[in-house]
Amino acid sequence: KQWYQRRVAITAGILTVKQVAKPISKGLKNGAKNSSILKNYVILPVAQGVHWVDVKVKTRLMGAANAKVYKLNEKLAVEYGAEFISEFFLYAFGSAILLYEYNRSANKEERKERQIKKNTERIEEELMKLRNDSLESVFIIEEQGAEIRSLQRQVGNLHTQIEALKEQTPDPS
Numbered sequence: 001k002q003w004y005q006r007r008v009a010i011t012a013g014i015l016t017v018k019q020v021a022k023p024i025s026k027g028l029k030n031g032a033k034n035s036s037i038l039k040n041y042v043i044l045p046v047a048q049g050v051h052w053v054d055v056k057v058k059t060r061l062m063g064a065a066n067a068k069v070y071k072l073n074e075k076l077a078v079e080y081g082a083e084f085i086s087e088f089f090l091y092a093f094g095s096a097i098l099l100y101e102y103n104r105s106a107n108k109e110e111r112k113e114r115q116i117k118k119n120t121e122r123i124e125e126e127l128m129k130l131r132n133d134s135l136e137s138v139f140i141i142e143e144q145g146a147e148i149r150s151l152q153r154q155v156g157n158l159h160t161q162i163e164a165l166k167e168q169t170p171d172p173s
Contacts, residue, residue, distance in 0.1 A: 013101070017094050024089065029082040039078060047072060047081030 032043045052069045059067035072080060 010101075013097065014094060017097050018090065022090070024093075026086070029086045032078075032082045032085060043081035043085065044074070044077050045081075046084055047077040050084050051077070051080065 032038045048071055051072050055067065055069045059065075071077070
C-alpha cells in the first residue's frame with residue numbers, strides 16, 4: 001500500500017513539474033530564438049552538435065561507418081536547438097526534483113533508523129537496569145531469608161530456655 005501511495009505521489013509530482021516547467025521552457029525557447037547571442041553561441045552549436053551525434057549514431061546502427069554529416073540550415077537548427085534546450089531544461093528540472101525527493105526520503109529513513117537505534121539502546125539500558133535490580137533483589141531476599149532462619153533459631157533457643165526455666169522453677173500451687 002505504501003509503495004502504491006509513493007508511486008501515485010511521484011506521478012503527481014512529475015505531472016506538476018511538467019506543468020510548471022512548460023511555461024518556463026517555452027520562455028527559454030522563445031528567448032533563445034530572439035536573442036542573437038544566445039542563438040549564435042548556445043542554440044546553433046547545441047543543435048549542430050546534437051544533430052551530428054544523432055546522424056552518427058543512426059548511420060552506425062545502419063552499418064555505414066563513415067557517413068558525412070551535413071549541417072542543418074539556420075532556421076531548422078534554431079528550432080531544433082531551442083527544442084533540445086527546452087527538453088533538456090524539463091529533464092534537468094525533473095531530475096533535480098527527483099534527486100531532492102530521494103535525498104529527503106533517504107534523510108527521513110536515516111532519522112528513522114537513528115530513532116530506532118536510540119530507542120533500542122534505551123530499552124537495552126532499561127532491561128540491563130531491571131536485570132541488575134532483579135539480581136540485587138535476589139541477593140536481598142537471600143539475605144533476608146538467612147536472617148529469618150537465624151531469628152527462627154533464636155526464637156527456638158528462647159523457647160528451649162523458657163522450657164528449661166519452667167522445669168527448674170517450682171510450681172507455686
